[in-house]
Amino acid sequence: MEPIESEGRTVAEAVDAALKKSGLRRDQVEVAVLQEAASGFLGIGAKPARVSLTEKRWGPDSPAPSPCTPRAARPAPRPSAPPRSAAPPRPVPLPRNLPPKPSAPSLSLNAPPPAPKPAVRQPSRAPREKSSRASAPLSASAAQQACAKAQQLVEEMLKLMSIAAPTVSTSWDADMERVKAVVESQDAPQLVGHDGRVLESLQFLATLILSRGDADSTSVQVDALSYWEKKERAILDAALLSIESVKATGKPVRLEPMDASMRRLIHRTYASSPHITTSSEGEGPWRKIVIRPKNQ
Missing domain, CATH: 3.30.300.20 (K homology (KH) domain)
Structure with missing residues (x-):
């Protein structure tokens, strides 16, 4: 078979066109690229791709493979031999002169129950007491x-x-x-x-x-x-209204959360009140004053 030349926009298109002309498959030919495709500048100087197809030559003893020839089936795997049974483990000899195992005590219905173990008394921790010692006033x-x-x-x-x-x-x-x-x-x-x-x-x-x-x-x-002066006056006015409510109802009242300086102001202002007591509860920015009746 004489070489067949073909052209296309790409090498792949040129090869496909040549295969259609020859009626052969891709594995039956050898492809030689005669010219690569060039796009040029704005279509000027553009060149198509050119290829040449030549039919492969086969020896007399090895004919060309046919696409319809099925592959040789693989031989079935041989059945594996059954695993050998493992030998039973040898018994480990025990050392001689071992003390005999203590026998479990026999339970008798008439036997008295065992005496309970004396309980170990843990020393109780004394509760922490708040320091009632006030700091001495400055001279x-x-x-x-x-x-x-x-x-x-x-x-x-x-x-x-x-x-x-x-x-x-x-x-x-x-x-x-x-x-x-x-x-x-x-x-x-x-x-x-x-x-x-x-x-x-x-x-x-x-x-x-x-x-x-x-x-x-x-x-x-x-x-x-006068920022702090006005704020302290407003805080004391709110605390006074809450104190009047506690006196009238006998129920505790919780104020809005406030900082430590404002709570300290209320504690010190009403520390000697005969009718109510003040305390703080809560954590962090949610800590607040609780006003309770004196008898609670």
């Missing part, structure tokens, strides 16, 4: 010294915050045992911030630094625009 000289330190500390903190022309005045609050620092400045609204968060952070840092190295901590309250 006049110590309170004056704490006010001076707090004033200097708050002024330095305000300068670091770039507060315009701050003026700090301090005084000792004997009822709450704390230093009250009042700030006056044209930037006072920035100190109050949102819900007094800036003031709360200032007094937390001032209390932490002022109490460093002392056995008893001295609280500092930093106020501006």
